[in-house]
Amino acid sequence: MQRDTNQCIYRQLYKRLKSDMLASKYESHEKLPSKRNMAKHMNVSVNSVKAAYEQLLAEGYIYTEERKGYFVEPLDKLIINPEAQNTIASYKSAAEIDYDYSFSHMSTDISEFPIDIWTKLTKRVFQDYDHYLSSIPNVKGPIELRQSIAKLVSYQRGIQCHPEQIIIGSGTNTLLMKLIQLMSENVKITVENPGYSRFRTILQQTQTQMVPVSLDNKGISIEEIKKVQPDAIIVTPSHQFPMGTIMPVSRRISLLNWASKTHSYIIEDDYDSEFKYETDNIPSLFSFDKNERVIYLGTFSKTLMPALRISYMILPAKLVRKFEVQNQSTIPDFSILNALTLNLLIKEGHYEKYLKRMHQLYGKKRACLIEELQMTFGNNIDIKDTQAGLHFIIEVVSPYTYEEIEARAKEFKLELYTINRFNVKALQNNSERKTLIIGFSKIEQQQIPEAVQRLKKVIIDPSGTI
Numbered sequence: 001m002q003r004d005t006n007q008c009i010y011r012q013l014y015k016r017l018k019s020d021m022l023a024s025k026y027e028s029h030e031k032l033p034s035k036r037n038m039a040k041h042m043n044v045s046v047n048s049v050k051a052a053y054e055q056l057l058a059e060g061y062i063y064t065e066e067r068k069g070y071f072v073e074p075l076d077k078l079i080i081n082p083e084a085q086n087t088i089a090s091y092k093s094a095a096e097i098d099y100d101y102s103f104s105h106m107s108t109d110i111s112e113f114p115i116d117i118w119t120k121l122t123k124r125v126f127q128d129y130d131h132y133l134s135s136i137p138n139v140k141g142p143i144e145l146r147q148s149i150a151k152l153v154s155y156q157r158g159i160q161c162h163p164e165q166i167i168i169g170s171g172t173n174t175l176l177m178k179l180i181q182l183m184s185e186n187v188k189i190t191v192e193n194p195g196y197s198r199f200r201t202i203l204q205q206t207q208t209q210m211v212p213v214s215l216d217n218k219g220i221s222i223e224e225i226k227k228v229q230p231d232a233i234i235v236t237p238s239h240q241f242p243m244g245t246i247m248p249v250s251r252r253i254s255l256l257n258w259a260s261k262t263h264s265y266i267i268e269d270d271y272d273s274e275f276k277y278e279t280d281n282i283p284s285l286f287s288f289d290k291n292e293r294v295i296y297l298g299t300f301s302k303t304l305m306p307a308l309r310i311s312y313m314i315l316p317a318k319l320v321r322k323f324e325v326q327n328q329s330t331i332p333d334f335s336i337l338n339a340l341t342l343n344l345l346i347k348e349g350h351y352e353k354y355l356k357r358m359h360q361l362y363g364k365k366r367a368c369l370i371e372e373l374q375m376t377f378g379n380n381i382d383i384k385d386t387q388a389g390l391h392f393i394i395e396v397v398s399p400y401t402y403e404e405i406e407a408r409a410k411e412f413k414l415e416l417y418t419i420n421r422f423n424v425k426a427l428q429n430n431s432e433r434k435t436l437i438i439g440f441s442k443i444e445q446q447q448i449p450e451a452v453q454r455l456k457k458v459i460i461d462p463s464g465t466i
């Protein structure tokens with residue numbers, strides 16, 4: 001046998017015998033030479049042959065019969081489809097654009113994230129919570145984090161709940177899937193239009209009946225909801241996504257009354273309520289609910305970072321037992337290590353401090369961006385300046401269609417989203433006013449003037465209609 005100095009002898013012999021067997025060079029049930037004969041024939045030690053035979057035996061290529069020796073296991077020829085051979089080589093993933101500036105509403109600024117504190121707290125989790133880390137965790141997440149969240153939502157969102165009502169998940173998206181499983185079959189769910197497109201995708205993927213309902217100046221239209229008669233609605237009352245409306249108390253009460261009269265559920269997606277500028281935090285819909293009709297979705301994707309993948313849902317007490325029974329053999333889909341670190345971050349006051357710092361930082365970026373937009377676009381811009389969240393809406397005059405604006409933004413390396421991404425049906429481009437979603441979390445403050453100039457290039461005809 002030809003020797004390969006980088007591989008042990010037994011491995012070389014094992015590979016050679018294996019490929020000969022796969023190539024049908026051996027008959028089924030053919031007896032292999034004894035270890036001694038094989039060793040002589042291959043000019044290797046008996047121990048090497050023994051190890052090679054043992055490996056072939058363990059993988060099922062050969063079998064033994066007592067005092068008779070080793071025999072070749074019958075093997076079907078493996079079907080090889082030549083077309084299937086090169087698919088990965090020819091696969092091209094969608095090219096990621098290296099943007100110069102971003103007006104994405106999905107990102108957060110992590111430049112001030114307390115990395116050292118997070119690392120220290122993670123170390124402490126290893127020391128103090130090894131029992132959690134080394135076993136299969138509770139599907140609802142560690143009770144310590146659920147207790148911390150119960151306190152957090154009590155003073156931030158006016159929510160009084162028991163930690164047992166809280167379920168941690170790897171994102172509001174995955175929690176929504178769990179929620180759908182919890183509801184009866186053939187459930188009809190209403191979503192806001194325009195609204196969060198990822199939720200629509202989940203409803204489509206789970207084959208849930210979805211009925212979009214349009215908005216008026218107070219948020220989702222209650223009149224339309226009454227016509228549609230859904231079993232549940234998903235709403236963003238603190239800061240309608242993407243239009244930014246803060247739902248007034250009159251509409252909140254109408255929704256709650258509709259839900260209690262019809263025994264329907266309101267799924268409150270409270271994705272960025274922590275950020276309010278120049279007003280206090282507005283209490284959640286859940287905190288108004290006296291009839292167990294609201295299911296609350298909260299997330300750390302905006303306050304910390306989307307990559308953490310920790311979100312939570314608060315169930316009305318009557319759904320908790322059902323959830324536990326339905327999920328008794330489910331293993332959590334998020335990192336318990338991160339969940340326990342997050343618990344310490346909240347418990348020891350670092351989270352609140354960080355939130356205050358980020359609030360100031362985002363407030364400054366937002367004010368600076370609004371000023372720059374007004375200076376640059378003058379009368380050709382209408383800024384729908386809701387004092388909340390990490391994005392706002394602008395209407396600008398542009399000769400381009402939405403598709404053209406999206407394509408031009410890519411060409412100019414500017415990350416930018418138009419209202420078309422959030423509408424159930426793409427808008428007709430008759431009007432010269434175009435609605436864009438402007439996120440201000442990712443952009444650095446000193447980049448704002450250049451980024452706004454880039455935006456001007458994208459949306460305005462170079463021949464200069466402005």
Ligand SMILES: Cc1ncc(COP(=O)(O)O)c(C=O)c1O
Pocket residue numbers: 105106170171172173174196236241269271298299300301306310311
């Ligand atoms: C409308 C809306 N809901 C919810 C979320 C949070 O999603 P997740 O918790 O899955 O990160 C986001 C995040 O961008 C959002 O924009």
